[in-house]
Amino acid sequence: MRKEVIDIYKKYGIDVDEVLTKLKDVKISLHCWQLDDVNGFENSGSLTGGIQTTGNYPYKARNFAELTQDLEFALKYIPGSKKINLHANYQCLDIVDRRDITPHQFKPWVEFAKKNYVGLDFNPTIFSSPMLVDNMSLSSPVKEVRDYWITHCINSLKITEYFGKELHQKSLMNIWIPDGLKDVPADRIGPRSRLKDSLDQILHGYNYDKDVMDVAVESKVFGIGVESYTVGSHEFYMNYAIKNNILCLLDTGHFHPTENVADKISSMLLFNDRLAFHVSRPVRWDSDHVLKLNDDLQDVADELVKCNGLDRSYIGLDYFDASINRVAALIIGARNMEKALLKALLTPWGLLKKYQDELNHTKVLALQEELKTLPWGEVWNEYCLRENAKSEEDWFNDVMDYEKNVLSKRGN
Numbered sequence: 001m002r003k004e005v006i007d008i009y010k011k012y013g014i015d016v017d018e019v020l021t022k023l024k025d026v027k028i029s030l031h032c033w034q035l036d037d038v039n040g041f042e043n044s045g046s047l048t049g050g051i052q053t054t055g056n057y058p059y060k061a062r063n064f065a066e067l068t069q070d071l072e073f074a075l076k077y078i079p080g081s082k083k084i085n086l087h088a089n090y091q092c093l094d095i096v097d098r099r100d101i102t103p104h105q106f107k108p109w110v111e112f113a114k115k116n117y118v119g120l121d122f123n124p125t126i127f128s129s130p131m132l133v134d135n136m137s138l139s140s141p142v143k144e145v146r147d148y149w150i151t152h153c154i155n156s157l158k159i160t161e162y163f164g165k166e167l168h169q170k171s172l173m174n175i176w177i178p179d180g181l182k183d184v185p186a187d188r189i190g191p192r193s194r195l196k197d198s199l200d201q202i203l204h205g206y207n208y209d210k211d212v213m214d215v216a217v218e219s220k221v222f223g224i225g226v227e228s229y230t231v232g233s234h235e236f237y238m239n240y241a242i243k244n245n246i247l248c249l250l251d252t253g254h255f256h257p258t259e260n261v262a263d264k265i266s267s268m269l270l271f272n273d274r275l276a277f278h279v280s281r282p283v284r285w286d287s288d289h290v291l292k293l294n295d296d297l298q299d300v301a302d303e304l305v306k307c308n309g310l311d312r313s314y315i316g317l318d319y320f321d322a323s324i325n326r327v328a329a330l331i332i333g334a335r336n337m338e339k340a341l342l343k344a345l346l347t348p349w350g351l352l353k354k355y356q357d358e359l360n361h362t363k364v365l366a367l368q369e370e371l372k373t374l375p376w377g378e379v380w381n382e383y384c385l386r387e388n389a390k391s392e393e394d395w396f397n398d399v400m401d402y403e404k405n406v407l408s409k410r411g412n
Helices: 003-010 016-024 064-075 103-116 143-167 189-205 234-244 261-271 295-306 326-345 349-357 361-371 376-386 392-405
Strands: 027-031 081-087 119-123 171-175 213-218 247-251 275-279 313-317
Touching: 003 016, 003 376, 016 326, 016 376, 027 064, 027 119, 027 326, 064 103, 064 326, 081 103, 081 313, 103 119, 103 143, 119 143, 143 171, 143 189, 143 213, 171 275, 171 313, 189 234, 213 234, 213 275, 234 247, 247 261, 261 275, 261 295, 275 295, 295 326, 295 349, 313 326, 326 376, 326 392, 349 361
Parallel strands: 027 081, 027 313, 081 119, 119 171, 171 213, 213 247, 247 275, 275 313
Antiparallel strands: none
């Protein structure tokens, strides 16, 4: 990296080396389900619960060996600290009914994580199951259905705790349910009351070690087949999380298209010790497109940095595109998340805040626009060099070689 670049940022009070050191320590949780279209290893049939992928690009991973092979390849091209985010349907050893999962089913994942120096996060899989009855799970009016999913989530707590203890770093368990109604409900409070009771039973059903894991709950504004009413709304989970001292997870695709998810971060950090994120790219709805380095992504990264939220947040990715090379999709989105964080860390927020407090809004706007043309791309290249991650052109050529020599041999 040229000395001129370092000096440019130094003029604004930014130490580039300090920025790169801080960025390296920010853990990004990579979602394994990008590599196989959320299918998992249970052979449970087609996706249900409002989950769907679009596209028919060939060569998706079909089993644990292929998926971890793809993950190991992708990890080489994503700089910084990383975790792998798993769903319960990615159990891979002596597969059992989801109600009966234990740490045993996920031992190969722990071995993979240790080998590749990554952490693990976890999610109960509350979709694509015959026990998802009429789009209801933890809020179902049928006690047998609720009990099934409560047991699944309690066992998921034990698995998440196992990850945290084995890997000596905190693991996050996140609960998302597709529960809701297609048309206007006759009763809104009933399902939400049942969901509250189910969550209470889960949290009190196992005394998990809070030193090695956290629990989060994730809302959604609507979904396929539940267009009129979602039981687990943002307001429900935000209040539940604060009252029960767990985390509220914000998925950037789970809000109305006119809502600015980044704007929520400062308010929530004032009242929550920690936050969690699934970063996605919604196109008109929760379409889970691959992350681009666009304004929405940059706004989230900016807020996390200027609110001093990086050390108080879990950052996970959540998109799945079956229309392009899946390994490339994982790499592109992850690198864009890192780029957004880098740009945010290279921004002199102290100076901008000073001008704002002085009511010098003209100077704020002028400086914000000037910063956009600074040579952050050269800093990015230096970061990739230090992390042994290749430049854009080089990694893409490697992916195409991998497709030709490995993926195409799978015959799917």
